[in-house]
Amino acid sequence: MELLCAERVSSSSSEGSSAAAPATAAARDPVLLRRRVLDNLLRTEERYAVTANYFDTVQHEITPHMRRLVTEWMLEVCEDQNCQEEVFPLAVSYLDRFLSVCRVGKSQVQLLGTTCLLLASKLREPGSRCLRADLLIFYTANSITLADLCHWELLVLSKLKWDVAGVTAHDFLPLLLSRLPLRGLVDTHMVQRHAQTFISLAASDFTFTLQSASTLAACAVAAALRGLGLDGQLQRLHELTRIDLDCLQTCLEQIEQMVNNMIEERGFSDPNGQRMEAAGWTPPPQDKVHSNAATPTDVRDVQF
Structure with a gap:
């Protein structure tokens, strides 16, 4: 039996190149967008809720x-x-x-x-x-x-x-967006990116901690649509998630108020560091420049 390995190592690898090869992401599986997946997430999210x-x-x-x-x-x-x-x-x-x-x-x-x-x-x-x-x-x-x-x-x-x-609001985004009547009206990828930004901003605000992941995801999508000048689709989101319409409306208003406050204070960027840009609207320039993410001064003041 021949056990000799005939694999050849590329010259870039053998030289210890510092440039790492980009990780290959798995292709999207349409099975994961089925209704039963959404129902399972809605049932499971309670286990991870505060x-x-x-x-x-x-x-x-x-x-x-x-x-x-x-x-x-x-x-x-x-x-x-x-x-x-x-x-x-x-x-x-x-x-x-x-x-x-x-x-x-x-x-x-x-x-x-x-x-x-x-x-x-x-x-x-x-x-x-x-x-x-x-x-x-x-x-x-x-x-x-x-x-x-x-x-x-x-x-x-x-x-x-x-x-x-755990189940987070991010997990609901593709399931909700794929069921909204948005084809031909808006780029769903843009809506998803904006919704992801709102979810990340809300994660730093303790007032959103008691909101379920599905509520936060639905309202982030609605806020993204409204920010692009479209209908927020709250009624359809209510039918998909079975969340009380008044709760959705309240959470949506809180997200929009949070975003408006942050825009007035300093502007904001999306979770990957890129500026959020919607059709006809660009946030004001951000004053805060991050050279690194070292411990903030305010954090050191409380002895971290």
């Missing part, structure tokens, strides 16, 4: 402001590393689920956020592109150690009962 204000019941040291600082830092890391859009919402879901069952101190919140990014990246990024532990430690300005990160990875997994394939 049903109470954990700042009133569990957490004593940290505040919603600290949570905002950490989630904004997590978003900056994802933007800087061009992570998949699914990584950040999933990492914030881990963060909220952990905070709803386990008390943490002020000095541990960024460590928790870093751990959630590591876990979400391992699950949703291709193997060759997941966020490395040493890279995440660098983004914290070396305020944590590798031993801390490994210990907290096991701690978070145990508190989440190793159930990390």
